[in-house]
Amino acid sequence: MIVHRRTLALVSSVLLLAPTALFAQGIRGELRVRGDIVGFQRLQRDSVPESQVSGSGAQRQLADGTAVTCTTGDFCRWYGSGDTESVYPLYQDLRATGWTGVEGLSFHTQLRARLGSDEAWPRTEQEVEAITAYIGYRKDDLWLRGGRMLRSGSLGYRNFDGASVAWSGLGPLRLEAYGGWSLGIGLNAPRNGQLLTEADEWAPNKRAYIYGFDGALDFGTSFFANVQYQREIRTDETGLYSERIGGSLRAIVGDAILDGGITYDLAFKEINLARLQMTSPLGAGFGLVLEGKHYRPFFEYWTIWGAFSPVAYTEGRGMLTWSSPELGLSLEAGGGYRDYDETSAGTESVEIKEDGVRLYGGGHWVNGPWFVDGGYRSETGFGASRYGGDLSVGRRIGADARIALFGSSTKSFGEFRIGEQLGTGGGIDASWNLGDFTVSGSAALYRITFENRSRNEDWTQPRAHLSVAWRFGSTPKPRPSMRGIGGY
Amino acid sequence: MKRAILIGTVVLAGATSALLSMPQQEGFPHAKHQGLFPSCNACHAGIETGDAEMFISVEPEACQACHDGQVAPRVNWDGPGERPANNLKTVHPGHPELPCSSCHQVPGRSGDMQVQAAGFEACQACHAPNADGHLAAGNDCVQCHVPLTEATGLTEAQIGAFPAPATHASPQFLSEHGAMASGEASNCSVCHARESCTVCHVNAEMVPAIMALGPDPRVAAMTAGVTWDPPVPQSHAVTEWNLSHGAAMREAPNSCATCHTQNLCATCHIDTSEQIAPDFAVEASASADGPLVKIPGHGPNFAVAHGAAAVASSPKCAACHEETYCVDCHDGSGRPSFHPADFVQRHSAEAWGQMQNCSECHSNEVFCRDCHTTQGFANVGQTGAAFHDAVPDWFVAHGKAARQGLDACASCHTQSSCLRCHSAVEGFRINPHGPDFDADAEKAKGSCTICHGSTPE
Known part of the structure; x- marks a missing residue:
């Protein structure tokens, strides 16, 4: 069982405060337990001596048509189906917000316990982690926070251990400074923690300080903008893990909403993301969304990936929407085209696509308690492509329950591999509010069929989940969704 | 609004009708007895004291002193019956200096016994000489009428037949009646009880003018089961109202609190660092289960492209979304909801395409x-x-x-x-x-x- 020392300290602090809050002004939150069943089938590499395979060159076929990659004088290798297995991850989330009875002083926490086995599903080794655990104090225009906190900034969504001070006492201007110890992105664990060091030989061996500044201009609904600077530096100060600056903008011009953002890598002096979207009503229920985007992935400086000169793509995207509240119907359709910058790599003899196209359309219809949600999406480009659709039909039962049938069919291809894969399946999904409890669950089967991969066996993948959530305090109960059903 | 106007109109129309239909004292021919009685007090001893039981204080035997079949024909009168229910105040003790004829003289006739029951014109002549009728705006109803809760003799039908003042027909009455009521709450009480207001006002218990009205079982029965489908105020129709309503709320919180409770606010406003709308009512039995509103700021594709909005306006986001809301997608192992069904099998194209x-x-x-x-x-x-x-x-x-x-x-x-x-x-x-x-x-x-x-x- 992994319990990080800092996590333990944070959790202890929160639990020490909790009784105070319970007997003071109040506490509210939710305890959720979720268990899943996910079937999977491993890929298994196999080989035969190269001398036993007819033909020449690297790409050959076995007698049954299986594509193999051969090394002269060595082996011909391929990937075929392995055994079918199942995994049972279990998650327990406790989130709570409490008021201490001292005006403006509150505490916030979200803890997660993961049970299962890392054998087949990521991060289900027994772990207890704190996603957030901080104390906040708000008085007039000042907001102080300390502990493990989340920040949404122009540079993304991060949590860290430390403190922040935000001040909004100068009209539309809001300023915030923060600092502390950096956590791995999406890990809720220190930079040099076990999770990362086990995953990568060159993972950071030192923790990192993080600090940043954030300024925002807020003119109500008509205009607001944000600029953020953030730096992460090793605690021995021998190197940086990241240093970036970002900005965001949102403005309403007439009926149109402009929404954009930019992030800039100060080490490689590259724009990672520049995006501008315009959303505008056209009348008669129609709306238009236009977006331009330039994207180059950012890699932290402890990796070598940034030095491999990743290139950006530039994309134009548009979407037309239509909705009729009277009919309870909304429809949307759109597409996008992206083009990658010159890579100066590879050979002309081997074609790697330099562009990609996205197409999508969908609709949502509500008629009384019934709802239908569906869509089609096509994504083609280099690396992998797919097309397929989803459909869910459901009914809300009273104000507190919902049941839905859902299905999807997706064809995946072009994964730099021979063969195509069709995944078709569906299931049932339901949720029910029972007083302070919400019980939800789903069960589904997906049939995976392969084309042109002789050694891959078609199989049926089971998926199911059951979740029980208990709300305490004044936590609002969720309204059963009438939208598409998500999941793994 | 229509329902509110309807209820008000019916109640007040009934009130006017009831007042106008108050039984006149046709039973005793005062004019025929002109000159026989030196003063009104001989038969109406309770007038000066305000004792309603003694409004007609004469006994049947007194009539027989003359109506004995010889001096005058016999009459069959058994004494004063039960006075018809009304909501009139006993005003006589307050007017000791006025001769009875000031209010009771039949117009156009002279003589001590040319009297009739006083109509509202008699009151209005002094108390609102410039008013345009009984139900005119500005009339002080309580000068003559008791609160409805004290007029216990009136039936639901009579209450329902009260006439409505002209002010109630104004298109602005719905939005303006609060200010009128706070200034003239006692006037409202003549036709309305607390239940008249609680039909619409979810915050009735927090409005002094409403609480000043007493509860009344008749009105409670009349309004039981009545629901109100309020019209959407014009203010709510502006672009991005869901994002801009805060200023309006701060400017006129009582206006919002009429229809909205803290529970509705809490549906979106879950900012845990401060209490939203602390002066709003709380529905003890209801969950924070607000309307299925389409947030104007959350346009198409917002689930994917909300980053800039989330960053630039994080305090606004925090008003409606707790951080755990972000966690559900951004670190949502415990509750996967962002990705479509079967994403585990189909995600490679999205990953390569970097949408x-x-x-x-x-x-x-x-x-x-x-x-x-x-x-x-x-x-x-x-x-x-x-x-x-x-x-x-x-x-x-x-x-x-x-x-x-x-x-x-x-x-x-x-x-x-x-x-x-x-x-x-x-x-x-x-x-x-x-x-x-x-x-x-x-x-x-x-x-x-x-x-x-x-x-x-």
């Missing part, structure tokens, strides 16, 4: 690579490539794919995998840097040693 930045939420090394390795997709040190079998000479071609989708590559391949060929100190020593690579990028030199053994000069 979203997967690494914003998922650790490439710990989440993606861990799973890909377990499933057999990832390179775990084997030589002899076979996975990318659709691309001949993959080793030669992969550079282009890598530069276009390096994050996808890194979801299977470790840095050590690439260092076999791309290290400067061992292996094939193939330079991975592109033509525009900035070797002087000082800030990123921490990673140079991985390939070069030391930071290159």
Whole structure:
């Protein structure tokens, strides 16, 4: 069982405060337990001596048509189906917000316990982690926070251990400074923690300080903008893990909403993301969304990936929407085209696509308690492509329950591999509010069929989940969704 | 609004009708007895004292003193019956100096006994001489009428037949009656009880003018089961109202509190650092289960492209979304909801296409690579490539794919995998840097040693 020392300290602090809050002004939150069943089938590499395979060159076929990659004088290798297995991850989330009875002083926490086995599903080794655990104090225009906190900034969504001070006492201007110890992105664990060091030989061996500044201009609904600077530096100060600056903008011009953002890598002096979207009503229920985007992935400086000169793509995207509240119907359709910058790599003899196209359309219809949600999406480009659709039909039962049938069919291809894969399946999904409890669950089967991969066996993948959530305090109960059903 | 006007109109129409239909004292022919009685007090002893029981104080025997069949024909009168129910005040003790004829004289006639029951014109003549009728705006109803809760003799039908003052027919009455009521609450009480207001006012218990009205079981019965479908105020129709209503609320909180409770606010406003609308009512039996509103600021594709809004307006987001709301998607192992069904099988195209930045939420090394390795997709040190079998000479071609989708590559391949060929100190020593690579990028030199053994000069 992994319990990080800092996590333990944070959790202890929160639990020490909790009784105070319970007997003071109040506490509210939710305890959720979720268990899943996910079937999977491993890929298994196999080989035969190269001398036993007819033909020449690297790409050959076995007698049954299986594509193999051969090394002269060595082996011909391929990937075929392995055994079918199942995994049972279990998650327990406790989130709570409490008021201490001292005006403006509150505490916030979200803890997660993961049970299962890392054998087949990521991060289900027994772990207890704190996603957030901080104390906040708000008085007039000042907001102080300390502990493990989340920040949404122009540079993304991060949590860290430390403190922040935000001040909004100068009209539309809001300023915030923060600092502390950096956590791995999406890990809720220190930079040099076990999770990362086990995953990568060159993972950071030192923790990192993080600090940043954030300024925002807020003119109500008509205009607001944000600029953020953030730096992460090793605690021995021998190197940086990241240093970036970002900005965001949102403005309403007439009926149109402009929404954009930019992030800039100060080490490689590259724009990672520049995006501008315009959303505008056209009348008669129609709306238009236009977006331009330039994207180059950012890699932290402890990796070598940034030095491999990743290139950006530039994309134009548009979407037309239509909705009729009277009919309870909304429809949307759109597409996008992206083009990658010159890579100066590879050979002309081997074609790697330099562009990609996205197409999508969908609709949502509500008629009384019934709802239908569906869509089609096509994504083609280099690396992998797919097309397929989803459909869910459901009914809300009273104000507190919902049941839905859902299905999807997706064809995946072009994964730099021979063969195509069709995944078709569906299931049932339901949720029910029972007083302070919400019980939800789903069960589904997906049939995976392969084309042109002789050694891959078609199989049926089971998926199911059951979740029980208990709300305490004044936590609002969720309204059963009438939208598409998500999941793994 | 229509229902409110309807209720008000019916109630007040009934009130006027009831007042106008008050039984007149036709039973006793005062004019015929002119000159027989020196004063009114002889038969109406209770007038001066305000004793309603003694309004007609004469006994039947007194009539027989004359109506004995000889002096005058016999009459059959058994004494005063029960007075008809009304909501009139006993006003006589307040007017001791006025002669009875001031209010009771039949217009156009003279003589002491040319009297009748006083109509509202009599009151109005002094108390509101410029008023345009009984129900005119500005009339002080309580000068003559008791509150409805005290007029216990009136039936529901009579209450329902009260006439409505002209003010109630105004299109602005719905929005203006609050101010009118707070200034003339006692006037309202003549026709209304507390239940008249609680039909619409969810915050009735917090409005002094409403609480000043007493409860009345008749009105409660009349309004039981009545629901109100309020019209959407014009203010709510502006663009982005859901985002801009805060200023309006701060300017006129009582206006909002009429229809909205804290529960509704709490549906969206879950900012845990301050209490939203503390003066609003709370529905004890209701959950914070607000309307299914389409937030104007959350346009199409907002679930994917909300980053800028989330960043630039984080205090506004925090008003409606707790941080845990973000966690549900951004770190949502406990409640996957962002991705469509069967995403585990179909996500490769999205990952390569980079519609979203997967690494914003998922650790490439710990989440993606861990799973890909377990499933057999990832390179775990084997030589002899076979996975990318659709691309001949993959080793030669992969550079282009890598530069276009390096994050996808890194979801299977470790840095050590690439260092076999791309290290400067061992292996094939193939330079991975592109033509525009900035070797002087000082800030990123921490990673140079991985390939070069030391930071290159």
